[in-house]
Amino acid sequence: MGDKNLLSCTKSGVKIIPADENDASPLTLPEPTWIPDKQIQSCSLCQTKFDLFNRKHHCRRCGTCICRKCCHNRPLPRMCFIDPVLQCNLCSLVSTQEDIFFDEHLKYLQQGSVLNVMNYDVSDDNVKAVPMFCRLSRSQREILFQCEKKQTVNVIEPILLSEIKEMIKISSHKHSNITGIKLLYDNASREHQTCTMKVSPTSPQQHHQLQWLDALLKAFELVQETKKLMPAGNTIEIQE
Numbered sequence: 001m002g003d004k005n006l007l008s009c010t011k012s013g014v015k016i017i018p019a020d021e022n023d024a025s026p027l028t029l030p031e032p033t034w035i036p037d038k039q040i041q042s043c044s045l046c047q048t049k050f051d052l053f054n055r056k057h058h059c060r061r062c063g064t065c066i067c068r069k070c071c072h073n074r075p076l077p078r079m080c081f082i083d084p085v086l087q088c089n090l091c092s093l094v095s096t097q098e099d100i101f102f103d104e105h106l107k108y109l110q111q112g113s114v115l116n117v118m119n120y121d122v123s124d125d126n127v128k129a130v131p132m133f134c135r136l137s138r139s140q141r142e143i144l145f146q147c148e149k150k151q152t153v154n155v156i157e158p159i160l161l162s163e164i165k166e167m168i169k170i171s172s173h174k175h176s177n178i179t180g181i182k183l184l185y186d187n188a189s190r191e192h193q194t195c196t197m198k199v200s201p202t203s204p205q206q207h208h209q210l211q212w213l214d215a216l217l218k219a220f221e222l223v224q225e226t227k228k229l230m231p232a233g234n235t236i237e238i239q240e
């Protein structure tokens with residue numbers, strides 16, 4: 001399991017998707033149900049009536065029916081399309097705003113950054129923050145931690161992005177700038193866990209660390225959106 005991808009042709013376009021759907025990125029959006037042609041007589045954005053010359057088009061992102069003037073061909077990385085696909089003007093705007101996440105933030109996350117990490121999971125009352133190299137896995141599914149000092153035994157298990165319930169910003173009292181993030185998440189045994197990731201105020205890497213945390217907040221927002229749009233059946237675990 002893992003790195004196998006396959007080409008998939010859908011009515012909306014050609015995609016590259018993981019061979020096993022359990023390997024799908026938590027950022028991936030499900031394809032919408034298209035509003036049936038028969039139900040729609042005019043463009044849902046400009047209200048122009050459809051006829052032989054003004055044909056119906058479907059937005060690949062939201063499924064609504066629009067005229068050619070009210071849609072654009074735009075990249076849609078969150079649905080894994082290889083080529084740009086037709087999107088209504090409203091969805092084009094949202095997809096354009098997401099470009100910065102896929103062009104920049106995702107790269108920061110996968111390149112990783114050293115942060116001071118505290119995981120309350122360890123059975124030690126005097127938990128100290130440990131510098132850890134944190135990065136998002138290539139599958140975009142989990143945050144991986146690597147200890148900077150080899151001799152430390154402190155190990156943090158990977159955190160699944162889809163299992164993060166809340167992200168709380170931590171800011172210093174003097175400035176309102178964020179200095180860290182507290183993650184509330186469930187581990188593989190479905191136990192509630194807390195993990196705090198903070199920038200080191202003295203590090204020359206501080207700017208880079210903040211960029212990484214900011215990108216993680218953006219990723220969390222996108223994952224929450226995907227969760228809301230996923231059909232309920234996909235979140236239920238099938239147990240035999």
Ligand SMILES: [Zn+2]
Binds near residue numbers: 068
């Ligand atoms: Zn229109």
Ligand SMILES: [Zn+2]
Binds near residue numbers: 060061090
């Ligand atoms: Zn749309």
